[in-house]
Amino acid sequence: MASKEISFAFSIIFILLISGFVSAQLSTNFYASSCPQALQIIKSTVNAAVNNEKRMGASLLRLHFHDCFVDGCDGSILLDDTPTFLGEKTAFPNVNSVRGFDVIDTIKANVENACPQVVSCADIVAVAARDSVVALGGPYWSVPLGRRDSLTANFSQANTDLPAPQSNLTRLISAFAKKGLNANEMVALSGAHTIGQARCISYRNRIYNDTNIDSSFASTLKVNCSISSTDDNNLAPLDTVTPTNFDNYYYKNLLVEKGLLHSDQELYNGNFTDAQVNFYAHNSGKFFKDFSNAIIKMGNISPLTGTQGEIRLNCRRIN
Template sequence: MQNPSCILLLIYVNLMAFFRNFSLILAVATALACRGDGQLSPDFYASTCPNLQRIVRNAMSEAVDQELRVAASILRLFFHDCFVNGCDGSLLLDDTATFTGEKNAFPNRNSVRGFEVIDRIKSRVECECNGTVSCADILALAARDGVALLGGPSWTVPLGRRDARTASYCAANAQLPSPSATLPTLISTFAAKGLSARDMVALSGAHTIGFAQCSNFRARIYNETNINPIFAANRRGVCPPSGGDTNLAAMDLQTPNRFDNNYYTNLLTRGGLLYSDQELFNNGWLDWLVRVYSSRADAFRRDFAAAMVKMGNINPLMGTDGEIRKDCRLVN
């Protein structure tokens, strides 16, 4: 017959082994749960939709081939989505009889565009990976690819966002920066989203592509003195003192369809189209950074890519929050 003390020792050893194994299993499960719910990952769809990035890239390539301007439009969609309660695809939702979304808020109405491109990409993704990829993630990838297709930088896009079930008309009116914003207002607006002044200057370089409506720069070209007179005269040709509010002018007159650092060079010669553009270089404390980006395209490209990743991390829905929309324009 075994010694009782030996039996107790054996029980103790087995129990300790059990709890060690249980603790290990619990730690692994916790880590996996945190990865799924707590942070975005570039590999989020590696097993569930491995061809996602190729699908998005090909669709964006086709769209940009048809209209170069669409790259800037998608980039602006992403910015306007992220700045209103986070990168959750809320801007993509259509209004309904019982729901007023963000599309018709003042900064977006008759201005944001490119929704049909996101619709096409979503349709292709759904054909291959049904009910798997969020519209918010598709928008993040499409914005990156549009920039790269016009010669800009590329970057690794963390994924795993889910789609909002609602949107906020009021928040869109309140949270998006105005084209007439002063430098202190711009800095505080970006800071409220966790973005630094350096991020703000780098992200403003997105205005190296795309167009602005006359109503957003009329006051600058007719009323301001801090503007290159030749540049102002050129822009008056497309923007009369009254009327023509939706007439378009390229943000960068020299290379409107190339993602480069010419935006900053224009600021040095007082050729910023929007008041908020020229505020970045107006005898303020950020003048030095504009000079750096103007002379060093590599610094701009690096900082822009980093700021885009940072912006893409603004309050994403993850885990079981939100949903994966079947149609980017409608909640499920």
């Protein structure tokens, strides 16, 4: 009787496998045998790019976030538009904003030279984000790997699911919850804004209309971000104190009403998230730990695995 039950169980597992209901899981040693050089190649290429331009570290981190929040971490954001294909790059949250594609291209070319058609673009984006954070003084985490690349993109979801810089706390929590991330994880991941810059169009309304903003801070920003639209692309650091260091100054700035974006200051504005912001402002170790755990979880949003998708030869187009 027992042998029949075991045989039946194995039959069910086999049926599930061939039906696609059981997919491969991500693993931190996914390329240990197939491309052992991959992680070092990505790291060295990222380090060179960040050494050349510190801002690139923030751009590569943001690229991972904007990829994962649209149909999962599948490299879809990397796809270029064609006459018959609409990608995500021209969606409002991405156009003239998301960058770093040339660095991903370089990494992909270097990895392809070592291990042809083995390492996915989606995995490259995830590892490049980690290596960028480390290069700027932030925490290290082991990146689960084994994602495959999408065959399509989702322009409409890029417009609806990526949180806007004008979002209030309720909308932020809702946007992250939609991706399986809770409010605490949202606050931790928002700490990515301790590096990088934002365009005037993203913070203009805050510096001219918000009341929960330090007046001298707002006045300084108004110099390069006028009320007119002529300054839309002028940049300001998200963290004015240590703009190229991955640390906890983002949260310290919120305590004194110097969050650049409206969505930033919403985390410390008389809400239940105030306590977490205050804790991170005084405990960088806890922030680093929670950020690492949250970004690992974010990196596991709906990955393509097994035989799903493909391994692109060029990250900008499907094979």
